[in-house]
Amino acid sequence: MWHTSFLIVFLTLHGLGFSQEMGTDSLVNPKDSIEDYYVRFEGDSILYSSIALDEVYIFGKLEFADRNEKLRYYILRRKTLKVYPYAKLAAERLVELNDSLQHIKKRRHQKRYTKKVQKFIEEEFSAELKKLTRTEGQILVKLIYRQTGTTAFDLVKELRSGWRAFWYNTTASMFSISLKEEFRPEQVHEDYLIEDILQRAFASNRLDRQKSVLDYDYAQLSNKWKNAPASSKN
Numbered sequence: 001m002w003h004t005s006f007l008i009v010f011l012t013l014h015g016l017g018f019s020q021e022m023g024t025d026s027l028v029n030p031k032d033s034i035e036d037y038y039v040r041f042e043g044d045s046i047l048y049s050s051i052a053l054d055e056v057y058i059f060g061k062l063e064f065a066d067r068n069e070k071l072r073y074y075i076l077r078r079k080t081l082k083v084y085p086y087a088k089l090a091a092e093r094l095v096e097l098n099d100s101l102q103h104i105k106k107r108r109h110q111k112r113y114t115k116k117v118q119k120f121i122e123e124e125f126s127a128e129l130k131k132l133t134r135t136e137g138q139i140l141v142k143l144i145y146r147q148t149g150t151t152a153f154d155l156v157k158e159l160r161s162g163w164r165a166f167w168y169n170t171t172a173s174m175f176s177i178s179l180k181e182e183f184r185p186e187q188v189h190e191d192y193l194i195e196d197i198l199q200r201a202f203a204s205n206r207l208d209r210q211k212s213v214l215d216y217d218y219a220q221l222s223n224k225w226k227n228a229p230a231s232s233k234n
Helices: 005-012 067-101 107-129 134-148 152-159 162-173 189-203 218-226
Strands: 038-041 044-047
Touching: 067 107, 067 134, 067 189, 134 152, 134 189, 152 162, 189 218
Parallel strands: none
Antiparallel strands: 038 044
């Protein structure tokens, strides 16, 4: 089992510029007639419509070089599926807290509100977080970076202080956990395997999809690692 107090900080979070903007303009003008939605070519009329669809991936059959590689993948899958909901929650809390703090003008009121959120998270999730193993904790740190684009260390530093972030990182290092760990599926094979596990779980509705804020393409990653030499996957 591993020290989990710093994980509570992730789930209380502080506004770090992670916000969402929603357009308010309507795509359809109620005054337009049906003719306005036709595109005319050489006297002919073609009805034009556009429907936004989610990306759909065609997954290949899982293939493993040997039994040990297969066992490694399924252990990683079990741990990833277990901790992903916490990373998803961290990203959601970041958005909610950031949005709320924008409407709180006074600094002391912001601090008071943040403490209330932290207390709520501690009471709701502390017991569950304490059950995580060292490897599950490191996967969680990576997934928090996947969902927020910020390392766990920087989140703690922004919420508390530079010294507190250093202390948490030192404590985590005692359990072989680095709060500065990033999620790099284009460079680290294990990170790609985590992404593959997530995408398959999203497609089967085993997990609720939450898009990563990082800029990478899963299909391109799959092609890259499929053709990569075995030595690069260790």
